[in-house]
Amino acid sequence: MTFRTRFAPSPTGPLHLGHAFSALTAFDMAQAAGGTFLLRIEDIDSTRSRPEWERQIHDDLRWLGLDWPEPALRQSDRLPAYRAALDSLWSQGLLYACSCSRRDIAEAASAPQEGAPLIGPDGPVYPGTCRGKPRSGPLPEGALRLDMARAMERLGPADITFTETGARTAPQVTARGMIDTVGDIVLSRRDFPGSYHLSVVLDDAAQQITHVIRGEDLFDATPIHVVLQRLMGLPTPGYHHHRLIRDEHGKRLAKRDDARALATYRAEGATPQDIRRLVGF
Template sequence: MRITRFAPSPTGPLHLGHAFSALTAHARAEGGTFLLRIEDIDRQRSKPEWERRIHDDLRWLGLDWPEPVLRQSDRLPAYRAALTRLWSDGLLYPCGCNRRDILEAASAPQEGGPRFGPDGMIYPGTCRGRDRTGPLPEAVPLRLDLARAATRIDGPLRWTETGEEAGPREIAPGTLIDDIGDPVLSRRDMGTSYHLAVVIDDAHQGVTEVVRGRDLAEATPLHVLLQRLLGLSVPAFHHHRLIRDDTGRRLAKRDDARAIGLYRDEGASPADIRRMVGL
């Protein structure tokens, strides 16, 4: 049975881009199950009122899903268990660098200047040599040692794309070292990160096809690597087109002028929203 999901963060209003993604995921679950998941690990920015608005906007669009809805803030023990496993395998290390430290290190002449990946600036590995013994550290950022992780994978990373450029994908895990760097898997104030939480929850919920925007496609090899390291199933990935404003920029949470709730207040119908996003 096909299982898809829409997983917004309750940190602002849903806009037209969210509507397109949710409607696409719902349509691709035809004959199966469409799930709503609330990704609220950012406790400082997540607000109950935005979570309520998410439910209201999606119901208004005509979408439905099983209850109760999974909320990532209730899943911290599962993330901790995954981190403990990776730590025990010697694949994590504590990192004390802030953004300025990373920028200065990445800008050093021997580094050739800053490079960017799915997490922003690629980490130059400053803390890679720190002590990894003892129990899993508390309240400290933890990074995945990609060079070590790549040696634990037998053969290439494989997954299937189901979007416009559908087909099988294959990549050597070692290529991620230069393209992504050592990503943060646990942030100081969250106890996890997007990359870790999303693969744990997709496996927990039995998601068979991950539907999300093309802007997240470059993170897919990292997610497949984590799935392989943790012994999780690898779903298919559907990376859809992005909804952009009149200047060509993709919509973001700051684009309140294109919020679904605003169109509702101005008298738009769900059919109008579908037409606006090209459905």
């Protein structure tokens, strides 16, 4: 199968050196394999996504020397696919509605009898407050969670394996570990019919991605994605989680760090070759 990978930024701020490193890593790996590099715009956060940031993403990547087939896939165009997947999981009894606020979850998770709240790859592990809600009838609006215990009963830990070629070693996944340390993740929110976990899995399958190349900060989320792939009968790509670009204090770069935005370097006269050197190529 032809090597296909993607770079999937969110148009919520300027691209910085960390984005450049990730995009260049994916592009160079695709070029070396004679494959295809794709751009995907993950505008799932409708409250923060802006058209001007989307245009800036295209400009910065073109300036770096990257190219991709047009048009780029945009998550906001994929709502019917996300809803269809939610309908399917709901009909199988694998989802339940959740009305808890973040404050409700924090208070329940930190109750004295619970001890210190457990933090998983999706944030505080959900204490199961709404797990007993009815699961019949049409797909409800609002937040929906995956019942991880039912999912693992359906699959078993032997199915939650993936190939990792990057900076980390693929973990040994157990059913109890997924239930206790990941928990019932959100698959749909009140303001968007799909979460990051659901949309990224469906979009990778739709774009026939064979290799997911991304930062190691997303490594712990990969078993979640493999669970969803197995539940929905989708292929599991290979994964390559690369090192992160950090500042002089060892902190991962963020979009609010304008000093390291690509647009700032461009305005100061930097070349694409300068950017490659700065990120360690």
